[in-house]
Amino acid sequence: MLRLALKGALARRLRLALTAASIVIGVAFVSGTLVLTDTLNATFDNIFGDAAKGVSVVVRGQQAFAGSSENGPADERALVPEAMLQKVSHVPGVASASGVADGYAQLVYKGKAVVNGGAPNLGTAWVGDVPANPLHLVRGRAPVAADEVVIDEKSAAKFHIAVDGPVQVVVSGRTFAGKVVGIVRFGSNSALAGATVTAFAPATAQRLLLGTHDEWTTVQLSAQPGVSQETLQQRVRTSLSGEHLQVLTEKQYVQDQADNVKSQFKFFNVLLLVFAFISVFVAVFIIFNTFTVLVAQRTRELALLRALGASRRQMLSSVVLEAGIVGVVAGVTGLGLGVLVALGLRALISSLADGLETVALQVQMRTLIVGMLVAVLVTVTAAVVPAFRASRVPPVAAMRDDFVLPTASLRRRNRIGFALLIIGGVLLASGVRDGSALRIGLGALSMFRAVTALSPLLSRPIVGGVGRALPRFWGTPGRLARENALRNPRRTAATASALMIGVALTTTMSVMAASITTSANAAIDDSVGADFIITANNFAPVSDSVASAVASVPGVGAVTSFRFGSMKVGNSVKQVQGVTDDTVADTLRLKVASGDVRSIVPGSVLVSQDAADSHHWHVGSPVHVTFALTRAQTLTIAGIYEKNPIAGDYMIGLSTYDANFRNRLDVVVAVKAAESANLGEVRAGLARALKPTPSLQLRDQTEFKQDQKRQINQVLIFVLALLLLSLVIAWLGIVNTLALSVFERTREIGLLRAVGMATRQVRRMIRLEAVVIALFGALLGVLLGLGYGAALVQALHSQGVDTTSIPVLQLVGYLVIGVLAGITAAWWPARRASRLDVLQAIASE
Amino acid sequence: MTEAVKILDLPTSDAAARAEHVTKIYGEGGTRVVALDAVSAEFGRGKFTAIMGPSGSGKSTLMHCLAGLDSVSDGRVFLGDTDLTGLDDKALTNVRRDRVGFVFQSFNLVPTLTALENIRLPLDLAGRDPDPGWLDTVIDTIGLRDRLGHRPTELSGGQQQRVACARAMVSRPEVIFADEPTGNLDSRSSAELLAFLRRSVDQTGQTIVMVTHDPAAASYADRALFLADGRIVEELDNPTAERVLDLMKRLDVPTPTET
Incomplete structure (x- = not known):
């Protein structure tokens, strides 16, 4: 049987x-994503490992919980006092101890x-000539005086900054x-994963970056030879017992740092895998279709094998x-x-991310196994029903040339389709109501299956209807194209379904994007x-000096700083905004x-009506919250406002914020001009005030929108762009189906040619059939996508997406793309059909 | 009774179709097969000619060459005064569409079109409107007016072949080429179809060239040509089934039941 299967595969190799x-394409997508993920992970492990080379143990403050990076700064820890640095430097086995700011x-x-780009702008301390210092001087010397800095090689090269170059330094609270005085490398890299690095003398770093003179962000210890990281960690823990400090080995610290960055890439990886899954899903239709047609075409051959004594099992397995x-x-290949x-x-x-020096591509065994499994399992699964x-096939079919394989009745298929449609609809509706992504996903998937099951039923009215115009414009070839579709x-349904999926998701995304844009504008x-x-670019932080600088611009009425952070209310981590106490209104x-x-x-907090309702709060209620840095605190509700997508659910004054967060950087600074002021003049004034900080962008409301x-x-x-791949797969499917159909209809095409159909007309006939199929798929896709889009917008209602907006022009564009896909997919099959030798075609069985 | 094979070499004639020294060779070297060996023949206007011969005698090849479906290795083929051997594919397509009609043994009709649409197919492909009187005449002649809206699968074999004949006639072609048109029919349907072809020759002056191996079918023709090994070996005017059968026996042609 293996030999039979091999020969069969070789004989039909083109198809x-x-x-x-x-x-x-699907496998390439899956394996490419995995290789990339592994490579990036290895890169971050490498970078952070490099940065911590020479370090054995790290001491840092604790935090009550890990904040979400979406809510603002993820790390909110207390600083390590200088006294602790002194204390641990005397622990036996410590070769050197240095404070990092x-x-x-x-x-x-x-x-x-x-x-x-949007990479962080890091300031740090030049800790001197100890093994723990990740920075190496390439040129110049170390910073000593308060105005001296060393910068990373990458930034120096990019902006042509030489040693002795005069620079402005913007730090929290001031610009000077x-x-x-020197150019440095970060470990073996010219930069730290794309971040710009500015290093100051230790005391200067403490003062500028931390606002203290006797505390550090972390304390890093190097062990004496022969002392293991774990041993030193134990000793340091013992000496620091009772202090609220965390003691990590270098391995744990690097892992923690790398995980932080990796988690930000994780979303990207998951997204890629989701689209890889979609590609594979689309491919299933193509494979199913091909094997169905191949089996139908080989009915007689299969029957002959049966007549010669092959068992059903052998047929199935071949x-x-x-x-x-x-x-x-x-x-x-994939x-x-x-x-x-x-x-x-x-x-x-x-x-x-310019300057991210990635390691060699990581092709792991897991990637190879997953890729092969996906390819083989998907292909075999899709071919099981045709097999x-x-x-x-009964042996008697070998003797008859009009034998047609029995198929499951369309009535049963329609019943299943309708049932799935109802189940999918219910799942989707309940998912939308409760905001359950799982039920929305399952509902959408089940509706996809429903529409593919029902598409043969739908093809008659839709393809027939669309096709009605064809004879009018393209005569007999048009008429034949409609009938062939x-x-x-x-077959038409399976081919169209593959295209439908891509178009449906594209439409969903377009409806969502349009709705989000409209809602955001509103x-x-x-x-x-x-x-x-x-x-700042990409909502990078804005120095708090900016707010005070713009406040003094003539004509400015009110300035509000917006800072973000994580806060635990009950057991869930919520975003809280810190705003200037008296200007937010x-x-x-x-x-x-x-x-x-x-x-x-x-000590007071403003909350949204939603938050107040769900916790039964009213003005004056105490709100028990936990901050990562300061732990349990009680705030009092000063006011309740109606749902406001910009304000979010919780707002505290900057004074409260500063008391509970170490972060002093703004994300947004909002400016309201005074009643009488001329907006143009105010703008000019603001632009002048922002001149020392050119990374910031000044926008009015229209520009902001x-x-x-x-x-x-x-x-x-x-x-x-990611969905485009699934469209390419669907396009290949149309090519394949048409090529198979042309092959199947060789005799008919020969007959048409014999009675006088011109080659041009043959090509037109095939092309129009492809267009009808593609348009059918695109139309179903757009309709389904509109449904999904509307459902998802409903689901996002609580996130402030409250307007459903339909980008009509884009959707028309997708239909046009569908038509173009049909035309281009038909090119090769149409060419083949038009070049058939008439006599051979008529004579062929 | 038998006549010598006529070799005609006239530059022009009033024949509807003719072949001049047509040679057709398939393959090369060891697989070289001479299907037609310098065959010359003339098919008069308004005549019904049967081409007969055993399998591999070249009878179908001769018809394909005459109809412009196949190219010749040597010699020339004329349809009226048009030399088909010099035409490109586009011109040949137009010849097939406008000047000749075809009836094949099976698979004559496009399965997705109704009977009427199949009949009109050559005209529709040319973008021409049928002469309504003529279309009616053709439909009445085949006697299937009540089945016009049906698809081929809903028609019997005999009905399908009659629709194919109607299609061949609808564009008033100069010649209808029929390749074993009764090969798949029972004797009764065969007789009906052949009578119909005969009538169209007698009543409308249609020229018909039919390839067959059936002596009974040949008896409907005005003339029968016999091919063997790529040459015309005999010719019968006003053949009857008995005379054809006799001739076939004499030529040592097995009277096969092959197709």
């Missing part, structure tokens, strides 16, 4: 190659901000003139084996392609009272439900 191509420092050189062979070939995909993605990431049908509803209109909004349009929002006194829209569209384009 099987086309089929394999669909799964190759890390924080925000932004350089400005010749009026330009020294930035690298400094001097570059087709399954053939699928297995296709799967193995596709798996190997894995190879996956490495190329990973290379491409790595290059993309390197160009986005089963092959095994049902209707001829085998299952939210900005409704809730932002500020005339100007100041942010000017820059945000808060609709007061009860209490007062004009001024937030220390446009910027929001641009960011949403960027995400949309990225997602659409």
